[in-house]
Amino acid sequence: MKITKTMKTMKTKLFLIVLICFVLSINSKAQTSTSPTQDVCVGSTEPYLLNPSNSTSSYQWTLNGGGVISSGQGSGSILIDWNTNAGGPYTLTVVETDINGCVGLPKTVDVTLHDLDNATFILTDFCEGSSNSASSIISPGGTFYFNPIPTNGETLDPITAEITGGIAGNTYFVEYITNGLCPQQNIESVLVNSLDDASFSLNNYCADSPNSASAIVTVGGVFSFNPVPTGGEIINATTGEITGGIPGNTYTVEYTTIGTCSSSQTQNVLIYSLPSTGPIFHN
Secondary structure, three states: OHHHHHHHHHHHHHHHHHHHHHHHHHHHHHOOOOOOEEEEEOOOEEEEEOOOOOOOOEEEEEEOOOOEEEEOOEOOEEEEEOOOOOEEEEEEEEEEEOOOOOEOOOEEEEEEEEOOOOOOOEOOOEEOOOOOOOEOOOOOOOEEEEOOOOOOOOEEOOOOOOEEOOOOOOEEEEEEEOOOOOOOEEEEEEEEEOOOOOOOEOOOEEOOOOOOOEOOOOOOOEEEEOOOOOOOOEEOOOOOOEEOOOOOOEEEEEEEOOOOOOOEEEEEEEEEOOOOOOOOOOO
């Protein structure tokens, strides 16, 4: 009788162990991720966890490449440092062993590792009143912003980075944020340069008198007629001196600088007629 009772007791324990393992197996299946594929970015640290997890169980996590399990091994949640090159998919597997030594079915998730977007772009200094746009955008499709936002009514095109209403002498900081799986941001500065000062003076003068421009603020530019006269008059491109001007005529002279931010200005000049003195009589 004792042997029979002992055998019944052993059978009962064995049944309970099998039942527990069966329940564990069902629970393990229920925990299978509904999203078996995931995307992560190079350089990121990502958490992975079981929900629910059993505090009395131990969990063995394995990863077949792409990253390193940095913490949490043995528990129901871990951290993975994804510090290798883009690639994959890499398979993350976890197996649960409960307090009774029963081992559940493995659960897996496939992870693909992506490079970070390259937010590099070029924004060149420009002259007031002209247009500018970003160039050499490595990862197109992102959005441009002012950072910080200026307070004088300037606007920025979020697609091209063109600045409208930029004030001469001001430096603006433009941020670009990509919109890929692994977005990045980059800030570039751009200066609005002032236009050259094309001011000069050209006085009315008497026919046959020497004449040249004076008070030239930005030297090195070019003088020209605007419009060009049709009487054979010529103008010295360096000094603005007019030769062959017709007395009584007014000429419009334009001066154009040749700097990075060239500008132009015009002055009108009148050629006085010489007085017509009569002959001298002797009484």
